[in-house]
Amino acid sequence: MFVLRIEDTDKERNSEEYLNLIYDSLTWLGLNWDEGPGSAAASDPTGRVNAPAIYKEYVQKLVVAGRAYEKDGATWFKLIGERSEIYDEHRKKTVTKVKTAPFVIEDLIRGRVERVEDEDFVIVRSDGHPVFHLVNVVGRHRHGHHARDPRRRTTLQHQASTSPSYEAFWRGSRRVRALPRRGSRA
DSSP: OOBOOBOOOOGGGOOHHHHHHHHHHHHHTTOOOSBSTTOTTOSSTTOBOOOHHHHHHHHHHHHHTTSEEEETTEEEEOOOSEEEEEEETTTTEEEEEEEOOOEEEEETTTEEEEEOOOSOEEEEOTTSOBOHHHHHHHHHHHTTOOOOSHHHHHHHHTTOOOOOOBOOOEETTEEOOOOOOTTOOO
16 A cells, blocks of 8 residues: 655744655656555545644653753753763764664665664754654554654654564666755754
C-alpha cells in the first residue's frame, strides 16, 4: 500500500502550488497512492499530518517520561546513556556527547547497517513548530508504521517496541537520501 502523507514542518515554504507540484510529479511518474490527498480511502483527505495538539501531546509524554527537555526555547529529545562534555573544534563550543548503543537496521539490500546517534537533538523548534523527525514519528506511530532513520527510530522506540526489516531506496549503486533544505533552522 502506498500512503502519501505531507508533513508540514516548514510553514514559510509551504503552499498549495508546491503541494500540487508534488501530486502532479508523482502522478506523472505513475506513482498512484492508495491513501492520501484525493484518495477515497484517506483517513485525512488532505494527506497532511498537521496537528499541533497531537504533537504537543506526544512531546508532553516524552517530557513526563524524562525523554525530552527544554533548552534555548526549543524542546530536545534526550538520549539515554553515559554523558561527557567535549570541545567540538568544528562548532567551536563544548557539546555533550552521549554514549549509546548503535542503531542496527537489517536492510534487505545492504545487509546489516549500524549508526550511532551521540547527541540529543531538537524535536520542537524555538518558534514552537515541530521538526520533521517528530512529525514523521507521530504520523508513522498513529498509522502503525515504523521509522528507519536513527533519530526518528529513537523517538519512536519510546512509543513502540518493534524493530522491523527495511529496504533501502537505491538508484543504481548510490543511496538516495533527503538533505536538509537551505535555510532550515533548529
